[in-house]
Amino acid sequence: MSAALFADRVGLAYRTPMEVVGGFLDRAPVPLLDMAAALGLSVDMGASLPAGISGQITHIRRADGDRYHIDVNGQDGAARRRFTLAHEIAHFLLHRAFLDDALTDDRMYRSRLGDVMERQANRLAAQLLMPANLVRVAWNAGARDVASLARTFDVSGQAMEIRLRELGLEG
Ligand SMILES: [Zn+2]
Known part of the structure; x- marks a missing residue:
């Protein structure tokens, strides 16, 4: 799909998907659901998926254009579901050429x-x-403990430690 078609379909005013994403990276916690909506993605954060599955992204071909839908396992805890959503958005941004179906x-x-x-x-x-940039600002402002930074960004302590x-x- 050409960039222009993509822009038309989801009303991006000819911004690239990465530019759209950039508009949501200036506040913590990052509003991931708003980001997904702006990218034209539909999301189910409470999907009934098998216990061994964290999430999936489905490519839906329609006469009026391609759609992508993200399912996040509703049985998982909040921080994990949020990471899964970010992971599936990342697959859309980086790998949608490889998403034949699901x-x-x-x-x-x-x-x-x-x-x-x-x-x-x-x-x-x-x-x-x-x-x-947001993590550095928080760090330089004196937020140096993993737990409070994790709360600020609405992620797990483990994810913040790695970051x-x-x-x-x-x-
Ligand atoms: Zn993956």
């Missing part, structure tokens, strides 16, 4: 796409949930 992620965020693309999706998910290490911000 892509399913297990609890370790493994899928048929393989490890390299899964690592890409996890990295971008962390960047969407914990934008580097701080990535950004070279360690206590």
Whole structure:
């Protein structure tokens, strides 16, 4: 699909998907559902999925254009569901050319796409949930404990710990 068609379909006013995403990375917690809606994605945060599945993204072909739908396992805790949503948005941004129909992620965020693309999706998910500039601002303002930073960004303590290490911000 050409960029112009994509813009027409979801009313992006000819902005690229990454530009659309950038408009949501200036506040914490990042409003992921609003971001998904702006990208033209429909989302079910309470989907009935098998216990071994964290989420999936489905490519729906329609006469009036392609659609993408994200399902997040409703049995998972809030922080995990939020990470899953970010991970599936990342697959849309990075890998939608590979989404023939549905892509399913297990609890370790493994899928048929393989490890390299899964690592890409996890990295971008962390960047969407914990934008580097916002984390640095919070850190420099004195928020140095993982638990309160995790609350600020609405992520798990483990995800925040990994992100701080990535950004070279360690206590
Ligand atoms: Zn994945």
